[in-house]
């Protein structure tokens with residue numbers, strides 16, 4: 001059966017783990033060839049091996065580094081001959097109330113999420129403009145990009161910034177046929193968050209109580225939305241923030257920050 005991404009080449013930044021790993025696997029299942037970039041290259045290599053060497057390539061990247069991001073995007077061309085779509089979804093946590101959050105912690109979170117997304121969009125779009133066949137760029141924001149969370153100022157600010165970065169990019173890149181959207185997930189059961197839930201049913205229950213659809217999200221939920229936004233089926237959608245949270249934006253998530261402490 002034909003896949004919805006047949007013939008397309010994707011770059012996935014942060015693809016070694018969690019929802020981006022699941023997205024890389026789904027993209028490949030739907031016919032894409034995939035470059036998996038991650039600061040932890042062993043994670044990227046494991047995902048590429050799971051997909052298979054004919055369809056996937058792993059690369060070390062730190063999205064805060066312009067040269068590294070440029071190389072990641074170039075790799076799509078050198079290895080697979082074209083580049084069509086990217087998902088930018090690296091992870092980094094940095095909790096602390098404004099009084100407790102050092103400037104260096106603030107800067108680390110802003111750099112990984114917001115500056116990293118800016119650098120990715122800059123070099124991904126440069127390649128897409130050069131190819132002159134349009135394209136789709138997806139940035140991973142968060143429910144926290146629109147809903148304030150106590151003790152999470154840096155992350156909330158970075159994720160709000162990603163929403164606006166995506167809108168400005170959509171305006172600037174629309175004339176080139178390049179679509180830019182953001183995905184704003186609610187809580188997703190990722191490897192990274194497994195310790196938050198493990199042995200503490202009350203944490204999951206508190207999130208479920210704040211979610212009209214009555215469950216936390218799974219990585220496949222986000223992967224399926226990213227698949228749609230990468231595909232030609234979403235060819236008239238750009239500049240939008242796609243909430244995927246079981247309706248949690250309609251309520252208010254609990255503040256149980258101690259559960260998230262590293």
Ligand SMILES: NC(=O)c1ccc[n+]([C@@H]2O[C@H](COP(=O)([O-])OP(=O)(O)OC[C@H]3O[C@@H](n4cnc5c(N)ncnc54)[C@H](O)[C@@H]3O)[C@@H](O)[C@H]2O)c1
Pocket residue numbers: 013014015016017018019020037038039040043061062063064089090091092112116140141142143184185186187188189190191192193
């Ligand atoms: N898990 C959730 O509940 C949730 C909810 C909303 C939004 N998000 C966002 O979704 C995205 C993915 O989250 P996740 O929990 O699936 O993944 P994650 O936090 O486990 O991180 C994904 C990958 O990013 C890599 N990474 C970290 N810093 C990097 C850098 N500077 N350059 C390159 N790679 C880097 C990590 O090595 C990791 O393999 C993140 O942006 C996160 O903020 C997560």
